[in-house]
Amino acid sequence: MLKKRSLQSAQKARKKNMVNLRFDEIPAQWYNILPDLPVPLPPPQDPKEGPSRLQNLPNLMIGECLKQEFSTERWIDIPGGVMDLYAKAGRPRPLFRATNLEKKLDTPARLYYKSEFFSPTGSHKVNTALAQCWYAKQQGFERVTTETGAGQWGTALSYAAALAGLKSTVFWVRSVYNWKKDRLSFMKLLGADVHASPSPITSVGKVLYDRNPEHAGSLGIAISEGLEDSQKDSKATYCLGSVLNHVLLHQTIIGLEAKRQFELFNDYPDSVISCLGGGSNFGGFALPFIADVLKKGKKIRFIAAQSEVAPNLQGKYEYDFADYAEMTPMLKMYTLGHKMDMEPIKGDGLRYHGCSPIISLLRNKGYIETIAYSRDEKHVFEMAKVFMEAEGWLPAPESAYSVCCAIEEAIKCRESGEKKAIAFNVSGHGFLDISGYRNVLGLD
């Protein structure tokens, strides 16, 4: 050997880079921020005209999720069955110290990233998909339905359904369905029934499909198909992957783990950063830290990294529909308007008109900052490459926004000399999105 080291010194060295928890150290409860918000969360409302969406919610949603949506319990037990599934999905996920990146940036800041990219389907979406499918199974359902745009949510639900012993049906916006061959095969490998939307198998889809079998589709249409498909089958229920309170609740497992891991690092973040589309990964990572700000007087900066094609946190704070087709109740949120046309980007999961009501309220009260990056995504992907060359992990295009924002903050620290601890979430991996990097960065 070049140089013998004692086990002790090897272990010390190791500690600098990564912390993971043992299987019996996973938090056993999710954190519900509703009772701790500075003001009560404005409840969903019906629009002035048309049928009541609120009264129809019990027919649309899994019973337990609907209860959680309005729960005022601060801590909600994670059922043992969901714990089993979290273990199957490889939780807990490590928290890494980005020592190589710090060196490369020559920053006095300490950079930490949470590794949701260890996910079986590639993103944090599995955290709520598993919970929802387990509850659906308990309630006696045999099938789940959903829509998907970029494909991350559809994949996660297909996965969770398979593990929970349910069938799954995914309505996938045709314009994406047509080219994401690998993601489609992945869902099929998981046993999912996947339809390009609009499809001929629902009445709302059939009208559009018959008019044009190559109709590009939209998330709004796909939602309508998923809802209709579940409504006409008493053994099926519909699942949603972001925006709602119970979805953010399930995602708090990310931040709760991260807090315990920060204790093992003997550190605490000054800044907490993630990308934000509907708000589920951002909320899941940030809310447990926001609790410390609200209740313990901690000072933390929270920064949401967005795209300028969908800077919903710079929109209006008002009641709006969550979907294009106006089938959902109206939610009080920052929104660009539910009919807003948004240009496609590689980080397609960030392309949503509104932000989750919980995050919106916190933004409105001044707890959350936001930054929106250029639609050409070149700078964002270049920063992801800097991260990758230093730390070795390929972020999902959406997560690249989180990485980019963290790097910019670290560079500011180099300039100011501030020794901040910066925590960011890498919500998914980019193995199924490499062509996006190739196109934007011209790697050919």
Place this chain on the structure above:
Amino acid sequence: MLKKRSLQSAQKARKKNMVNLRFDEIPAQWYNILPDLPVPLPPPQDPKEGPSRLQNLPNLMIGECLKQEFSTERWIDIPGGVMDLYAKAGRPRPLFRATNLEKKLDTPARLYYKSEFFSPTGSHKVNTALAQCWYAKQQGFERVTTETGAGQWGTALSYAAALAGLKSTVFWVRSVYNWKKDRLSFMKLLGADVHASPSPITSVGKVLYDRNPEHAGSLGIAISEGLEDSQKDSKATYCLGSVLNHVLLHQTIIGLEAKRQFELFNDYPDSVISCLGGGSNFGGFALPFIADVLKKGKKIRFIAAQSEVAPNLQGKYEYDFADYAEMTPMLKMYTLGHKMDMEPIKGDGLRYHGCSPIISLLRNKGYIETIAYSRDEKHVFEMAKVFMEAEGWLPAPESAYSVCCAIEEAIKCRESGEKKAIAFNVSGHGFLDISGYRNVLGLD
């Protein structure tokens, strides 16, 4: 909540599915089986004619790796710097109990799988790539060179070089280089310099390239180019990804972790299974358990899952070259002959003419069984789909052979009623190989 469970019961439930270690529980030494083999390992030899390959080894290999190749120390400290890199790569990796798969197969067997698929590049290859690059850096090298066929090894070395602060040059068999666009972009994102082989930048490549710029290439040619490229640059060294003793040594981290994890499950395997091409993932997983057979009288079946296009363990046990171009010393191993033509398969990492000398010796002494699956790969991929629907993880095509063999053993247990514990290694993920599944299983 449908049903409240105490934290304790949730934790108990969790324990059934998965065990991971804390960062400070990673084994701090690799296991070297050489002193424990039933007979001494036949040393490499020079061929009867031509220049001495043995005398040239110090010019070809990293000094520390060459020492390890012949070391008789049973335990070799993992340097702190390598530990750092293992932590960066997310080690340790969980050991899962395949509870859903057991149920689906209705088997009394207990199935456990090791999750090398958590790798940043998609396979176990990073375990030795990181060690080799760290040693290369210590020795003052600034660049590493290598060849790659399927692309897993080239990716792993690109990754490890980036993390260790080295440049990397990869010679990639042109027939694969031409179609694996994503893997090529992935290497480039990691900063690697990648050449289709034969290339015009080496003298051995140039002759072939000038004759035909679309020359399909071969692993043998790519090895020659990698060697030449390192030989003409005093700041560069060459790295190998399988077959050799020091490579298997580094990979024992897999089995050593698994043994500790079995203790936490309070169980011990009756069968240990993995796929086998050159032998590095099989050896890494199995050797620490074979030690218990050799030294503690434990009884374990070891099964190597292979392809019928390269059933090297059914070949002859004799001295043969490790490469097509006869540049390496001759190794005593099971071999199909180093000039053997082998049909391409999706599990391309299994397509190698010879098996590592250590595994070959153990096979010769009756410790290792082997099975070779059909070249159409349909059965293998169907079994991988069964695994995926139950456990949710997409195995690499190579790892699908390991999964398939484990499932067959579990089915035998159902028939015999035997309550065996079966351990198998899932050496990589299939995110970059989904088209292979699509083609073989007709998922379109």
